[in-house]
Amino acid sequence: MPIAIPKSAAPLLSILAIFLFGCSDPTKKRTQQLEQIDAWIQSGDYTEAEASLQQIAQNHPEDISVWLAITDLHKAQGQTTQAALALQKAQRLAPDNAELLLRTAEAQLLAGLPVSSYLEMLAELAPQSMDPALWEKLGASRAEAQQTQAALDAYLEATNIPNYTPTAEIATAIGQLFLQLDNLPQAERWFNAAAESDELSALSALFGLLKIHQKNTDWPKAELILAQLQEQFPGSVEASHWANLPLEIKEWRAAQETLQAQMAEANQPASTTDADTTAGEIGSDQTATQADTELAGQSSASDSGSTQPAEGKEAALADLDAAIAMADKPAIEVDLIPEEDPQIEPAAPQPPDPAQLIEDARIAEQERDYTTAIQLYWQALAQANESSEIWSRLAQAYQIDGQMQNAETAALESLRLNPEKEEYMLDYLRIIQRTQRLPEFLQELRSAYERFPTNPDIVLSLARAYERIGDREEAAANAYQRFIQLAPGHILRPEAEAALNRLL
Numbered sequence: 148m149p150i151a152i153p154k155s156a157a158p159l160l161s162i163l164a165i166f167l168f169g170c171s172d173p174t175k176k177r178t179q180q181l182e183q184i185d186a187w188i189q190s191g192d193y194t195e196a197e198a199s200l201q202q203i204a205q206n207h208p209e210d211i212s213v214w215l216a217i218t219d220l221h222k223a224q225g226q227t228t229q230a231a232l233a234l235q236k237a238q239r240l241a242p243d244n245a246e247l248l249l250r251t252a253e254a255q256l257l258a259g260l261p262v263s264s265y266l267e268m269l270a271e272l273a274p275q276s277m278d279p280a281l282w283e284k285l286g287a288s289r290a291e292a293q294q295t296q297a298a299l300d301a302y303l304e305a306t307n308i309p310n311y312t313p314t315a316e317i318a319t320a321i322g323q324l325f326l327q328l329d330n331l332p333q334a335e336r337w338f339n340a341a342a343e344s345d346e347l348s349a350l351s352a353l354f355g356l357l358k359i360h361q362k363n364t365d366w367p368k369a370e371l372i373l374a375q376l377q378e379q380f381p382g383s384v385e386a387s388h389w390a391n392l393p394l395e396i397k398e399w400r401a402a403q404e405t406l407q408a409q410m411a412e413a414n415q416p417a418s419t420t421d422a423d424t425t426a427g428e429i430g431s432d433q434t435a436t437q438a439d440t441e442l443a444g445q446s447s448a449s450d451s452g453s454t455q456p457a458e459g460k461e462a463a464l465a466d467l468d469a470a471i472a473m474a475d476k477p478a479i480e481v482d483l484i485p486e487e488d489p490q491i492e493p494a495a496p497q498p499p500d501p502a503q504l505i506e507d508a509r510i511a512e513q514e515r516d517y518t519t520a521i522q523l524y525w526q527a528l529a530q531a532n533e534s535s536e537i538w539s540r541l542a543q544a545y546q547i548d549g550q551m552q553n554a555e556t557a558a559l560e561s562l563r564l565n566p567e568k569e570e571y572m573l574d575y576l577r578i579i580q581r582t583q584r585l586p587e588f589l590q591e592l593r594s595a596y597e598r599f600p601t602n603p604d605i606v607l608s609l610a611r612a613y614e615r616i617g618d619r620e621e622a623a624a625n626a627y628q629r630f631i632q633l634a635p636g637h638i639l640r641p642e643a644e645a646a647l648n649r650l651l
Contacts, residue, residue: 177203181216188216188223191621196220211237211247218254225609225622227258227590228597238265245273252281259594263288270301279305283317290324299324315344319352326355335359342375347556350380357389370396382522386529501527505537508544517548535564539571546578554578569599576608585615603634607643614646624650 180203187196197220204213214237221230231254238244238251248269255262266285269277277285286301302321305311313321322337334355341352353376360369373393376384384390508523524541531537542557558575565571572595580588592609599605610626613619627643627650634640 181212184216188220193224209240211240225593227593231255231258231260245276248272249276257590279308279311295324295327315341315346316348319348322352322355331359347553350383366399381518382525386525499526501530517544520544533564535561539574542574551582555582569602572599573604601633603630603637606630606633607639620650
């Protein structure tokens with residue numbers, strides 16, 4: 148016998164049925180779970196969020212929204228590498244989604260992971276979504292792959308974006324690409340723009356200009372560039388393959404002066420002696436025989452006298468031709484130095500010892516002569532350009548001397564050559580905290596933390612940066628707690644504890 152349901156209970160049962168049916172919908176249920184996970188992330192309850200996301204990801208590995216939620220979880224904890232990897236999985240599920248592709252490329256950059264393949268896809272799928280920084284990165288990756296024209300095209304795409312001004316480093320890179328394509332006028336234009344900067348990249352631009360002027364045999368301009376190098380980057384010429392160029396320019400200048408002197412001398416009227424005037428002074432009372440004899444002698448003398456000036460003028464013109472030929476190119480030592488005994492070969496000069504140069508640089512630093520120290524470090528790098536230690540010392544010398552942009556470049560080079568040395572990372576962070584804005588500095592700190600998660604100094608710096616940024620109090624507190632766990636006896640522990648008291 149059927150059970151009777153009161154009419155008053157019917158609406159309630161209908162609502163309950165709808166609710167139960169809705170919860171049985173897998174998609175709707177997963178949406179509700181993700182909303183709850185997002186609330187946990189926002190409140191900092193990362194453990195609950197992670198446990199739930201792992202379960203959902205196992206059951207629904209093809210759901211893009213799940214991987215985006217995992218990305219948000221890692222980003223909230225400052226885990227840039229894990230966030231980038233989660234975005235990679237999401238992007239593979241929707242390869243034609245331009246917005247997702249852009250997010251993936253930016254995450255790769257932030258985490259310091261390879262990004263060139265994503266940038267190539269983005270340039271093909273949605274080039275209008277790329278900002279100058281992405282075009283620059285694409286240009287750099289293409290240049291590294293020896294794709295000269297393609298790299299130049301990417302850099303020029305960045306320059307076409309309104310209100311964009313390339314840095315000296317980018318201008319130098321563009322100049323190098325034009326130089327490789329043998330487009331000397333464009334290369335010179337970009338090198339000149341970069342050479343006006345005080346950054347270390349101006350050094351490469353000036354060397355590029357030297358190469359162009361050498362190709363054009365424009366020695367006056369080369370002389371000006373050499374003077375600028377000696378003033379702006381003392382010691383850099385001596386430490387490069389252009390070390391002999393100043394001597395050649397000097398000899399060329401001497402040849403120019405010799406040419407001008409010989410041209411002035413050749414333009415003066417020649418002085419001649421007319422021997423016939425003496426013949427007219429012969430006395431009329433001499434005999435015809437004597438007159439004939441003397442006349443013959445005078446005629447001989449006249450012939451001899453008339454050939455000497457001609458021979459002198461021809462010699463002067465020959466010297467002039469030689470001087471003109473010499474002035475068209477830098478004088479080579481063989482042309483100017485007297486030929487020596489071929490059996491005795493001069494000993495080749497020994498290159499300076501890098502260890503001695505470093506010691507001399509340290510002495511100069513002790514005497515607070517940082518200009519000399521920087522010059523000596525550059526000379527040492529000429530012999531050991533792959534030495535991360537010398538680059539690090541150069542960075543410190545630049546830093547003490549107040550040349551922060553040069554210090555940043557040198558420190559980055561030392562870190563590139565030895566990326567696993569924590570000391571170089573710390574030096575780099577100390578420098579860029581004075582050269583970069585807080586958001587960019589925070590990104591560098593996150594990358595450093597990903598690489599060295601147990602270094603207390605890096606963790607403390609990350610905590611300080613989080614504290615300085617609004618709405619990151621919880622992340623800052625977590626970083627301070629992590630610092631205390633890693634280094635309980637650190638001298639700066641009281642600072643971390645005081646910060647915790649403020650934040651919690």
